Amino acid sequence: MSRRAPLSENKKAERKLGWLLCAPAALVMVLVTAYPIIYSVWLSLQRFDLRFPDQREFIGLENYVTVLSNEFWWTAFGVTMLITVVTVAVELVLGMGLALVMHRTLVGRGIVRTAALIPYGIVTVVAAFSWRYAWTPGTGYLANLFDGSAPLTERASSLAIIMLAEIWKTTPFMALLLMAGLALVPEDLLKAASTDGATAWQRFTKVMLPVMKPAILVALLFRTLDAFRVFDNIFVLTNGGNETSSVSMLAYNNLIRGLNLGIGSTMSVLIFITVAIIAFVFVKLFGTAAPGSDDGERR
Amino acid sequence: MADIVLDKVSKSFPDGTVAVQDVDLEIADGEFVILVGPSGCGKSTTLNMIAGLEDISSGELRIGGQRVNDKAPRDRDIAMVFQSYALYPNMTVRENMAFPLRLAKLDKATIDQKVDEAAKVLELTSLLDRKPANLSGGQRQRVAMGRAIVRQPKAFLMDEPLSNLDAKLRVQMRTVVSRLQKKLGTTTVYVTHDQTEAMTLGDRVVIMRGGAIQQVGPPQELYDHPRNLFVAGFIGSPSMNFLHAAVEDGKLRTALGDVPIGDRIRRELEGADAPRELILGIRPEHFEDAELIDDEARARGMEFTAPADIVESMGSDKYVYFTVEGQRASAAELEELAADAGADFSGGGGNLVTRLSAESPVQEGEDRRVWFNLEKIHLFDPSNGRNLTLHEGRSAGTLGD
Numbered sequence: 172m173s174r175r176a177p178l179s180e181n182k183k184a185e186r187k188l189g190w191l192l193c194a195p196a197a198l199v200m201v202l203v204t205a206y207p208i209i210y211s212v213w214l215s216l217q218r219f220d221l222r223f224p225d226q227r228e229f230i231g232l233e234n235y236v237t238v239l240s241n242e243f244w245w246t247a248f249g250v251t252m253l254i255t256v257v258t259v260a261v262e263l264v265l266g267m268g269l270a271l272v273m274h275r276t277l278v279g280r281g282i283v284r285t286a287a288l289i290p291y292g293i294v295t296v297v298a299a300f301s302w303r304y305a306w307t308p309g310t311g312y313l314a315n316l317f318d319g320s321a322p323l324t325e326r327a328s329s330l331a332i333i334m335l336a337e338i339w340k341t342t343p344f345m346a347l348l349l350m351a352g353l354a355l356v357p358e359d360l361l362k363a364a365s366t367d368g369a370t371a372w373q374r375f376t377k378v379m380l381p382v383m384k385p386a387i388l389v390a391l392l393f394r395t396l397d398a399f400r401v402f403d404n405i406f407v408l409t410n411g412g413n414e415t416s417s418v419s420m421l422a423y424n425n426l427i428r429g430l431n432l433g434i435g436s437t438m439s440v441l442i443f444i445t446v447a448i449i450a451f452v453f454v455k456l457f458g459t460a461a462p463g464s465d466d467g468e469r470r
Numbered sequence: 471m472a473d474i475v476l477d478k479v480s481k482s483f484p485d486g487t488v489a490v491q492d493v494d495l496e497i498a499d500g501e502f503v504i505l506v507g508p509s510g511c512g513k514s515t516t517l518n519m520i521a522g523l524e525d526i527s528s529g530e531l532r533i534g535g536q537r538v539n540d541k542a543p544r545d546r547d548i549a550m551v552f553q554s555y556a557l558y559p560n561m562t563v564r565e566n567m568a569f570p571l572r573l574a575k576l577d578k579a580t581i582d583q584k585v586d587e588a589a590k591v592l593e594l595t596s597l598l599d600r601k602p603a604n605l606s607g608g609q610r611q612r613v614a615m616g617r618a619i620v621r622q623p624k625a626f627l628m629d630e631p632l633s634n635l636d637a638k639l640r641v642q643m644r645t646v647v648s649r650l651q652k653k654l655g656t657t658t659v660y661v662t663h664d665q666t667e668a669m670t671l672g673d674r675v676v677i678m679r680g681g682a683i684q685q686v687g688p689p690q691e692l693y694d695h696p697r698n699l700f701v702a703g704f705i706g707s708p709s710m711n712f713l714h715a716a717v718e719d720g721k722l723r724t725a726l727g728d729v730p731i732g733d734r735i736r737r738e739l740e741g742a743d744a745p746r747e748l749i750l751g752i753r754p755e756h757f758e759d760a761e762l763i764d765d766e767a768r769a770r771g772m773e774f775t776a777p778a779d780i781v782e783s784m785g786s787d788k789y790v791y792f793t794v795e796g797q798r799a800s801a802a803e804l805e806e807l808a809a810d811a812g813a814d815f816s817g818g819g820g821n822l823v824t825r826l827s828a829e830s831p832v833q834e835g836e837d838r839r840v841w842f843n844l845e846k847i848h849l850f851d852p853s854n855g856r857n858l859t860l861h862e863g864r865s866a867g868t869l870g871d
Contacts, residue, residue, distance in 0.1 A: 359554045362523050364569075365523065366521055366523070366544070366548060366550040370544065
């Protein structure tokens with residue numbers, strides 16, 4: 172027994188050092204994330220409208236009942252879900268194609284990669300404005316292509332344009348993440364598959380995709396969380412008109428425009444919870460390895 | 471099963487580098503051929519061209535009499551084993567081995583039967599449900615072999631399949647590979663950089679350097695009758711000793727004394743453009759402690775005295791390192807071999823490696839009288855590396871006439 176004592180002493184010191192090294196980062200995290208989260212949870216439990224500051228009082232979960240029984244919330248939630256599912260799905264397919272092109276290109280690799288990444292480098296709001304102008308009847312080149320119609324004044328076409336702008340913007344990001352996954356597939360594995368008799372498609376589906384699965388899940392997780400918080404494009408393109416608001420738009424309208432801190436915070440907390448659930452589903456159910464942890468060996 | 475013929479096969483890359491140049495090679499049905507050479511000699515590129523993983527720039531490749539230059543790997547009916555094993559990490563051992571059969575659309579019962587059979591041969595039966603990540607290096611190697619043999623392909627192509635194993639396992643697996651190949655009788659092309667593997671495994675060995683074939687032949691023939699300096703230095707461990715030799719008065723002046731030469735060599739050296747400087751090559755085992763030599767043998771060789779630096783007793787014999795005076799032998803081939811060995815080439819003069827009988831009483835530090843066999847020495851032209859002692863493919867030492 173006496174032999175174990177120095178060992179555990181050693182371990183203790185190591186653990187202490189670990190905590191010390193983490194402390195600064197943890198402190199910053201607490202200040203910039205934990206505090207706002209806790210504060211908004213606190214606000215969400217109060218009736219707190221800056222237009223009527225005298226009526227501020229603690230009302231428990233009443234704000235949650237109000238929001239969750241409101242049809243505007245559910246419409247916005249549906250719109251957000253639709254945008255999330257459609258854009259992430261399309262981005263996955265296009266991103267994979269783009270990643271394959273970037274991975275395989277031998278000549279002008281740098282130029283191809285730079286060109287592909289340009290949309291991601293443009294500020295979302297700037298890009299959104301250029302989409303808006305392009306679809307403006309009379310002056311926009313895209314609107315003119317369609318006989319000067321005004322697609323941003325109708326719900327379905329507005330949503331389609333919002334999704335198009337989102338996809339155009341973030342496919343390069345998806346491609347970048349997937350390209351990192353492609354680099355994980357050993358060249359020998361693909362050679363082995365071709366001598367084993369696999370066609371190009373079989374090599375892709377039976378060898379590349381399974382090996383890339385951890386990278387694909389990480390890419391999907393990142394993009395899903397991102398897409399669920401969609402704001403800029405909608406703000407610029409439709410400003411939420413024709414029932415195209417996302418949940419983030421709705422929270423913004425209540426919080427900043429409506430000055431209703433209680434309801435706005437409630438929506439923010441609900442968005443936070445939804446995002447947490449999405450992350451939980453990905454990590455626990457699909458076995459996505461959290462970035463930074465060991466490879467996706469556990470199944 | 472089939473023969474493989476390479477007819478003036480070359481490979482050049484878009485940037486102009488030539489990886490393989492005019493390789494002519496006929497591999498008979500069922501033959502085990504080894505491609506060996508230092509890194510960058512084109513052996514792997516040649517194998518990849520046979521597999522169809524690299525395009526052939528010019529020349530023709532025939533498998534089973536059929537031109538396959540433009541055929542995809544999947545249509546060539548060959549199986550390949552990789553140095554990295556290239557097992558599919560998401561599949562179990564059984565699924566890995568069944569993969570080529572499933573792609574060939576065989577029915578499930580046949581697949582199971584073939585996989586079980588191959589697993590039995592390679593003693594993998596108990597591991598069939600494991601994932602590659604849970605296997606040792608040796609087990610992974612066997613799975614890779616298993617995946618190759620289940621299909622009964624026309625040929626096996628092996629790219630340094632044993633190089634990732636530790637030394638002991640490598641020796642063990644060498645016999646497994648050899649036995650398996652004999653049992654199946656499948657044409658096999660095996661790439662390695664390890665000359666021991668090349669010597670022990672193959673029916674024939676192809677030595678490559680700079681994209682070109684240096685010599686092709688059974689291991690013993692390459693060892694006894696190397697066509698050039700490169701082959702002589704590459705084959706054998708410890709490698710052949712190389713000494714500088716100057717041609718003077720019909721003799722060779724070397725650090726070991728004046729070596730007499732026979733009529734045939736003399737005639738070769740009489741030409742106006744004949745080299746005046748040669749490289750003398752002697753293998754370590756062609757030295758012997760002069761005390762242990764009988765009179766008959768003494769007449770076939772000559773003796774010298776040199777200080778013994780280091781004595782390594784191997785049990786069955788002794789490696790003794792001598793220091794000899796004299797110029798270093800120098801040639802492009804020797805420098806290349808040295809670079810490949812990653813160290814100064816021990817045969818470059820100065821140091822002499824000898825393999826003496828275990829009975830030799832040689833002590834470190836003492837001057838020792840050593841005999842060497844004149845019938846076994848080689849003479850090389852340093853300008854082109856050609857073995858001058860070779861006559862009609864045979865080498866008979868310097869005295870041959």
